[in-house]
Amino acid sequence: MEVVANITPSALREKIRSGEFSDNTSGLAPGFVQCNIVILPSQWAADFLRFCQANPRPCPLIACSSSPGDTGLAKLGNIDIRRDIPSYRVFRDGVFDVECGDIMDLWTEDLVTFALGCSFSFEEALMEAGLDVRNISEKVNVPMFRSNIPCESAGPFSGDMVVSMRPFLPADAIRAIQVCSRFPAVHGAPVHLGDPGAIGIADINAPDYGDPVNIRTGELPLFWACGVTPQVALENAAPPFAITHSPGCMLVTDMRNAELAIL
Template sequence: MASISTPAELRRRIRSGEHTGNTSGLAAGFVQCNLVILPEAWANDFLRFCQANPRPCPLIAISAAPGDPALPLLGDIDIRSDVPSYRVFRDGKLQEERNDITGLWQDDLVTFALGCSFSFEEALLADGLEVRNVTEGVNVPMYRTDIDCQPAGPFAGKMVVSMRPFRAADAIRAIQICTRFPSVHGAPIHLGDPAQIGIRDLERPDYGDRVSIKPGEMPVFWACGVTPQVALEQARPPLAITHSPGCMLVTDLRNSQLAIL
């Protein structure tokens, strides 16, 4: 893809169908968000689920009113067309993926934009740390765990995590850096033996792509914004729309605005 100077330009390309892939490493410096869209009748319980589980579900913005596809605090956004790929769930089951949801839009839908780990990747890179999924040009690997989320109404389930490998000294530095960004998952939740959090095989992520782990490196795991998709499977709302893993809403909010100094 040719150079992209602004998030607005990237969203224009997404809206026109020029870009349909993952957004990792694009529009450097700007916050990327996970996405959950639900009918109004389900929105309050999901909001409580986010508040109860801020590590995997850090809430950045919510639509001003049901049926409003704009998120003005995050930019000139039409949420129906400005994400590269959407997942559509009906009664908790994934039905399809599509690049535009205008034809599915309803006047009772509420949009939630949640913080994404792609934002803290920039801080890791700026500190000289290698982020393997960026180096290898793939989507970050994501795994279901056996860690229970705090339930809220019908929403419950196990946490999903993303993984990046580091040497021990770099893992410590990554923890220090990411602690400054609680709005985009914050510090890792686990490092080392994946079996301790219920992951059986690092070579087979549940979402995203595998990355290489070099001798002397350990896997480091962060809470992941795909977690709500697991909760949606259990809650089974009649309609729910999310981003496809790795295909985020790119906003005009700068990553630096989320840092705790």
């Protein structure tokens, strides 16, 4: 179901809880922070926290559970993490198993939630600067790629960075870098500009996640660290059970983007 772009976060979460909305959240609830989600058994939580701390570009930690089994994230609003995301991914022994619209039947009192900053938050700032964010103007999910940029390991968690891509003309690319540098809590400045092959991407028109977008004559692809990176780390660590958001389907919070900006 299509929703209006300027819907409030709480209204959008209500639509998600009721099953009325199950699509990607890019461009929705402008002004508010969107988060990637990782949910793990408590015995895996400390190592994953260290992985986030060691890799703040792809895994900028915004909030986490106050204790195992807590379904809320008070810092981010009236959240029920079991049903406030449009689509969840379930991993078993590090292998993707299934996508689902809620995790009510999967929840246990041993689970810990991590909310990580998302590039959708800085897209608003890019548009306010007069830049065309192609995935929003074309109404698709942002293209995301597995790169060969290594993350720092922590315990069993390791892997290469996933990156998201948005194309710009050279002058606009410089402006985009300036704008996003003000938002280190939601991935910050790009990690690469130009040749996709230099970071291990064979085909810019075939993203590993999300949708391809048009790259026009004279435009350069810019690549940002992406919050899907933990899904690669989960594959490598192979915990017996883990849950994440589906790529592009974020937790939309009541926290304002302005709270994360460096002025």
